[in-house]
Amino acid sequence: MSSQAWINLAYLAASMLFIVAFKLMTGPRTAVKGNYLGAAGMAIALGAACFEQPVVDRFLDMGPGGLVTVGVAAVIGAVIGTLMALKYPMTGMPQMVALLNGFGGAASTLVAGAELWNMTATAGLTDPDRAAAVAHAAGELAPWTKFAIATALTGLIGAVTFWGSLVAFAKLEELPRFKKAWTDPNRHLINLGLAIATLLLIAGVCMYPKSIILYWLLVVTGSLLGCTLTMPIGGADMPVVICLLNSYSGLAAAAAGFVIDNPVLVIAGSLVGASGLILTAIMCQAMNRSLVGVLFGGLGTTVAVNADDVYAGKVKSASAEEIAMVLEGADRVVIVPGYGLAVAQAQHAVRELANALEKRGTTVEYAIHPVAGRMPGHMNVLLAEADIPYEKLREMDDINPTFPETDVAIVIGANDVVNPSARTDPTSPIAGMPILDVDKAKTVVVVKRSLSPGFAGIPNPLFAADNTLMYFADGKKAILDLTTALQKN
Amino acid sequence: MTTPLLVALFAAAATAPEDAATTFIRLLTVFLLAMWVGFEVITKVPQRLHTPLTSGSNAISGITAVGAIVVAGAMATRFGTALGFLALILAMINVAGGFVVTHRMLEMFQPKKK
Numbered sequence: 229m230s231s232q233a234w235i236n237l238a239y240l241a242a243s244m245l246f247i248v249a250f251k252l253m254t255g256p257r258t259a260v261k262g263n264y265l266g267a268a269g270m271a272i273a274l275g276a277a278c279f280e281q282p283v284v285d286r287f288l289d290m291g292p293g294g295l296v297t298v299g300v301a302a303v304i305g306a307v308i309g310t311l312m313a314l315k316y317p318m319t320g321m322p323q324m325v326a327l328l329n330g331f332g333g334a335a336s337t338l339v340a341g342a343e344l345w346n347m348t349a350t351a352g353l354t355d356p357d358r359a360a361a362v363a364h365a366a367g368e369l370a371p372w373t374k375f376a377i378a379t380a381l382t383g384l385i386g387a388v389t390f391w392g393s394l395v396a397f398a399k400l401e402e403l404p405r406f407k408k409a410w411t412d413p414n415r416h417l418i419n420l421g422l423a424i425a426t427l428l429l430i431a432g433v434c435m436y437p438k439s440i441i442l443y444w445l446l447v448v449t450g451s452l453l454g455c456t457l458t459m460p461i462g463g464a465d466m467p468v469v470i471c472l473l474n475s476y477s478g479l480a481a482a483a484a485g486f487v488i489d490n491p492v493l494v495i496a497g498s499l500v501g502a503s504g505l506i507l508t509a510i511m512c513q514a515m516n517r518s519l520v521g522v523l524f525g526g527l528g529t530t531v532a533v534n535a536d537d538v539y540a541g542k543v544k545s546a547s548a549e550e551i552a553m554v555l556e557g558a559d560r561v562v563i564v565p566g567y568g569l570a571v572a573q574a575q576h577a578v579r580e581l582a583n584a585l586e587k588r589g590t591t592v593e594y595a596i597h598p599v600a601g602r603m604p605g606h607m608n609v610l611l612a613e614a615d616i617p618y619e620k621l622r623e624m625d626d627i628n629p630t631f632p633e634t635d636v637a638i639v640i641g642a643n644d645v646v647n648p649s650a651r652t653d654p655t656s657p658i659a660g661m662p663i664l665d666v667d668k669a670k671t672v673v674v675v676k677r678s679l680s681p682g683f684a685g686i687p688n689p690l691f692a693a694d695n696t697l698m699y700f701a702d703g704k705k706a707i708l709d710l711t712t713a714l715q716k717n
Numbered sequence: 718m719t720t721p722l723l724v725a726l727f728a729a730a731a732t733a734p735e736d737a738a739t740t741f742i743r744l745l746t747v748f749l750l751a752m753w754v755g756f757e758v759i760t761k762v763p764q765r766l767h768t769p770l771t772s773g774s775n776a777i778s779g780i781t782a783v784g785a786i787v788v789a790g791a792m793a794t795r796f797g798t799a800l801g802f803l804a805l806i807l808a809m810i811n812v813a814g815g816f817v818v819t820h821r822m823l824e825m826f827q828p829k830k831k
Contacts, residue, residue, distance in 0.1 A: 240727060245813040246777055250758045253770050256826040263773055277783040282791030294790040301802045303790060306807025313817035318804050324818060325772050332778045332811040338804035339784035374741045448796045474771055477778040486744050488784045491730040495751040496780035502755025503774040598764050605767030612825040623764050
């Protein structure tokens, strides 16, 4: 076998390991092994890349300079990445993942840019611009053009991923400048303009691949698009954005695989692309929103229901002591953590409360809505960090039938995902959205700062229900006070 | 379900000498089949593992480092090499950071040893 055949074999082994890694991700025990196999696949692929013909030729002709360059860059990157991964707090996972995504996207853009530069600089035999024009006139695609299409797409998707991820990072870090969603009324026009410019530039890169300026202009418009498409998206929609950017980073890698004709990039990239797309669909479904609705901001419809009609005179507010008394008599308590808990970082406080309850012989479980937190599955990670055994974290479909036998449901920082209107009112904007049926519990305690509406902007009849007690306070402080009150009795 | 799919995927990925158009079609086939495999496998991941899945797949998207190694290692042009060098740093941050952070998260899901 030629050396190229061995390299391809190594790439195939790596691809296989990636697929197995994804497959093992289905269970928390096997997932650890899956992650190791994924890393092993990556190591094999990276090792094989060092034996690619151009690298070996360089080594034989001019000495180890090329491999030293590779080694230095790889070590710098690996050290920075490892330090980041070890230092970042678990509450910051969404930001961290967003940032890493962005780096992957940027890397793909740079690889395609470098490849384009090298190809045009070394392709002395035929003028690619002329070859492309001739083929174009003949009504067919020159090999160059196919290369150029892949290059243009890589540059575009990579740039959108990088800048979109940076904006998502800034939003999740709650940097002041990015706290408010960008709602300039002209933003659709701006996006349209950028989209048209992007399409023209893609065509330009394909027709004149040697005019490298066109590629970098395309990267610029892609960068602007990445920003303008992410800036209008609100905090609660972040899980969708993270999934989507994840998908993009995979697609950018796959496109880069077309540029350098490498199947391992295509396979790994499309696996990631598929994974991101599936998660995006799951998140959208769980929020009862269309992808278009998330991407272009706002729910579109304004709501006719008046909050005063729903709440007037019916909302009962309770103190920590009163709620502690209710909890004392409970056999089964279900805690429903929401976005607010993630923001207040109250996961450890919740664990304390659960400990206090369990000491009294009460069963405590957690009901996790698919979009709770700031990225898919984020709430599970936060609660696991607070040493809550994952067997107690129950998924929505699993725990919903048990609410009628639940004595107390404690809702912390969740709103729309427990709004019974989704079930009862077919005219509600969230009608049909899958929710946690906490209203069926004997008593519902809602910990919330105020009666302000959730992301859907509609009042929640749960707050005015006969079996609901409102506890108006900051999530973390409220839970700590509850625990103290419970321990006093 | 996935087994014949995998066979098809790897058959498509295996190369024989060919012209540019064939390469393009072959890679397109690989792309579509791999997307399909991805859909098949990932729909089975439970919700509670979605964050590690996201960060793990994120690490795998750093595979673009392979491209960066070829570009940086070949040193064909000075500018191209500089881009490849930068690309490799970024891709390796993605790879190392992704795998390490996924491992950190998955460790938390393990039963605590007393």
